[in-house]
Amino acid sequence: MPRRLPPGQYQSNHFHRFGLSQFAKRFPKETHVASIKVTGSVECELHVSDALKALPRVEQDSDFHCVTTWSVCGLKWGGVRFADVYEHIILPQAKPLSGATLVVLKAQDGARTGMLLEDLLASDVLLADQLNGEPLSVDHGAPIRLVAPAHYAYKSVKYLCELRFVDPAEGYSASGLKFMDHLRARVALEERGRGVPGFILRYLYRLLVKPTAVRFAKASAAYRKKIDN
Numbered sequence: 001m002p003r004r005l006p007p008g009q010y011q012s013n014h015f016h017r018f019g020l021s022q023f024a025k026r027f028p029k030e031t032h033v034a035s036i037k038v039t040g041s042v043e044c045e046l047h048v049s050d051a052l053k054a055l056p057r058v059e060q061d062s063d064f065h066c067v068t069t070w071s072v073c074g075l076k077w078g079g080v081r082f083a084d085v086y087e088h089i090i091l092p093q094a095k096p097l098s099g100a101t102l103v104v105l106k107a108q109d110g111a112r113t114g115m116l117l118e119d120l121l122a123s124d125v126l127l128a129d130q131l132n133g134e135p136l137s138v139d140h141g142a143p144i145r146l147v148a149p150a151h152y153a154y155k156s157v158k159y160l161c162e163l164r165f166v167d168p169a170e171g172y173s174a175s176g177l178k179f180m181d182h183l184r185a186r187v188a189l190e191e192r193g194r195g196v197p198g199f200i201l202r203y204l205y206r207l208l209v210k211p212t213a214v215r216f217a218k219a220s221a222a223y224r225k226k227i228d229n
């Protein structure tokens with residue numbers, strides 16, 4: 001039986017390397033060692049790296065939904081649960097202040113968004129370093145990326161390098177234009193953007209899929225060529 005897709009999404013056969021066009025040519029400096037700074041309203045700033053290896057590993061099958069309307073079904077991610085990172089490392093060592101319930105997610109390529117701590121603590125939110133049984137590729141976010149299947153993929157930040165805990169009143173500046181980043185971006189509710197109904201954005205965004213995928217694929221080929229030389 002075909003899977004039911006969320007409103008306004010279609011099934012793509014290909015897992016595109018994708019994002020806002022200004023990120024197509026940006027790649028992480030560090031592609032092997034996962035290292036995440038914990039900053040902001042915390043008692044003690046941290047660098048989380050080796051400690052991730054001590055956490056229980058999980059494998060998860062989940063669908064992936066880009067806000068521009070393509071979805072890929074049944075990706076197999078491997079990694080650790082964000083909730084375990086929070087409970088076993090961040091909470092005891094960084095000690096976020098009680099009002100710091102918004103987490104700004106920052107990436108090595110400069111991409112940035114925010115999520116409510118409450119959404120990050122859902123049991124299907126991972127810090128993933130494997131995809132379909134293989135180490136995560138640079139295309140898909142090496143050394144480590146967030147995976148938040150219930151939210152549009154712009155929350156699934158690749159090349160994750162910093163978690164900044166802030167008071168929600170402080171807010172955050174996201175990568176794109178303001179209307180493009182919904183605080184929660186829940187796929188089931190079609191929260192594609194801020195202030196504009198999701199069903200309108202569907203039609204605009206759909207036009208961007210092909211040119212964006214081509215741009216990202218070209219940049220990736222050029223990057224691999226450079227790395228191989």
Ligand SMILES: Nc1nc2c(c(=O)[nH]1)N[C@H]1C(S)=C(S)[C@@H](COP(=O)(O)O)O[C@H]1N2
Nearest residue numbers: 016017018019023066107111140153157158
């Ligand atoms: N660091 C970073 N994370 C990112 C992006 C990006 O450009 N840079 N693009 C986002 C968007 S819009 C999508 S659809 C997915 C694409 O993930 P993929 O390139 O692994 O397919 O990553 C998200 N996370």
Ligand SMILES: [Mo]
Nearest residue numbers: 066067153154
């Ligand atoms: Mo996306």
